[in-house]
Amino acid sequence: MYRRGPTCPTKATIPRKTVVLTGANCGLGRATAVELAKRKARIILACRDTRAAEDTVKYIRRRTKEGELIVKKLDLASLKSIKSFCLDMVENEKRIDVLVNNAGVGYCPFMRTDDGFELQMGVNHLGHFYLTNMLMEKLKDSAPSRVVVVSSAQYRKGKIDFDTINTDKDYDGRSGYFNSKLANCLFARELAKRLQGTGVSVHCIRPGMVFTRLGRHVDYHPVILALIKIPVWIMLRSPANGCQTTVYCAVAKELEGVTGRFYGECKEEPWADVALDDKLANDLWDYSVKVTNLVEEL
Numbered sequence: 001m002y003r004r005g006p007t008c009p010t011k012a013t014i015p016r017k018t019v020v021l022t023g024a025n026c027g028l029g030r031a032t033a034v035e036l037a038k039r040k041a042r043i044i045l046a047c048r049d050t051r052a053a054e055d056t057v058k059y060i061r062r063r064t065k066e067g068e069l070i071v072k073k074l075d076l077a078s079l080k081s082i083k084s085f086c087l088d089m090v091e092n093e094k095r096i097d098v099l100v101n102n103a104g105v106g107y108c109p110f111m112r113t114d115d116g117f118e119l120q121m122g123v124n125h126l127g128h129f130y131l132t133n134m135l136m137e138k139l140k141d142s143a144p145s146r147v148v149v150v151s152s153a154q155y156r157k158g159k160i161d162f163d164t165i166n167t168d169k170d171y172d173g174r175s176g177y178f179n180s181k182l183a184n185c186l187f188a189r190e191l192a193k194r195l196q197g198t199g200v201s202v203h204c205i206r207p208g209m210v211f212t213r214l215g216r217h218v219d220y221h222p223v224i225l226a227l228i229k230i231p232v233w234i235m236l237r238s239p240a241n242g243c244q245t246t247v248y249c250a251v252a253k254e255l256e257g258v259t260g261r262f263y264g265e266c267k268e269e270p271w272a273d274v275a276l277d278d279k280l281a282n283d284l285w286d287y288s289v290k291v292t293n294l295v296e297e298l
């Protein structure tokens with residue numbers, strides 16, 4: 001029933017490689033965890049709801065006995081939670097070979113994180129910005145290692161305006177999502193630039209349109225919902241299919257040493273102009289350091 005996109009073109013396995021995967025308990029994250037477990041990875045399922053994550057472990061184990069699965073608490077809407085997760089990782093993990101920044105919220109009404117950031121920018125960008133930087137030394141020590149940033153094709157409609165980035169005035173959930181996904185792209189490019197020569201590569205991806213719970217905040221009229229159900233199934237991918245580009249960027253040997261590029265349909269795609277604004281990427285980095293109080297180590 002679902003629309004199908006390409007499957008990951010490599011059969012590479014990653015035994016003994018540790019993958020930190022955010023938002024692993026459902027949707028694309030859970031499907032990514034199944035695929036990476038089949039490829040023998042040691043996966044840290046970094047989730048805000050650890051009970052849901054334990055259920056996900058059972059779900060994965062019904063599909064494969066391969067790989068190792070570890071559940072850890074991580075709430076990307078709280079800098080305190082991110083810090084405590086990272087301290088645990090730094091102290092107790094020998095290496096982090098792949099960090100997959102997958103978790104996300106979409107199309108939400110105006111809400112704020114624990115630290116007062118608009119929720120979509122706060123979770124999708126600032127939370128992952130803080131997480132990635134706090135794990136950076138471990139990623140560098142584990143080089144060659146990778147960061148995979150899950151963005152969206154919708155980043156093309158995004159805009160970063162520092163005057164309105166954290167205000168509820170004229171807030172629109174769709175634009176808020178697009179802006180946060182553009183922030184993912186600008187972050188990925190800037191991070192790749194700052195990590196040149198370290199052996200840590202950065203890949204940014206779009207999964208395609210996938211049937212998940214991302215749209216849970218969109219309030220459709222029941223009649224509209226019934227009418228769009230069948231076309232939606234035809235247009236959307238299953239999570240198992242939608243996670244293939246993430247998996248490709250996490251495991252493909254041919255991507256070692258390649259960095260700062262965008263992928264969709266399991267192959268490289270050109271960045272849209274809006275993501276190629278180097279000044280904006282640098283300004284967003286500075287803004288993110290300032291609001292998260294990150295002590296910059298890069």
Ligand SMILES: NC(=O)c1ccc[n+]([C@@H]2O[C@H](COP(=O)([O-])OP(=O)(O)OC[C@H]3O[C@@H](n4cnc5c(N)ncnc54)[C@H](OP(=O)(O)O)[C@@H]3O)[C@@H](O)[C@H]2O)c1
Binds near residue numbers: 208
């Ligand atoms: N679905 C699509 O068509 C599509 C298209 C383009 C891009 N994407 C991107 O794909 C990624 C995964 O989304 P999805 O479609 O799989 O949606 P989903 O099914 O709603 O999954 C989102 C995941 O993020 C987690 N999450 C949300 N807020 C969090 C927080 N504060 N701390 C930690 N984890 C949190 C969720 O945990 P809970 O279960 O606890 O809420 C869930 O595990 C997102 O970055 C999204 O932007 C999706």
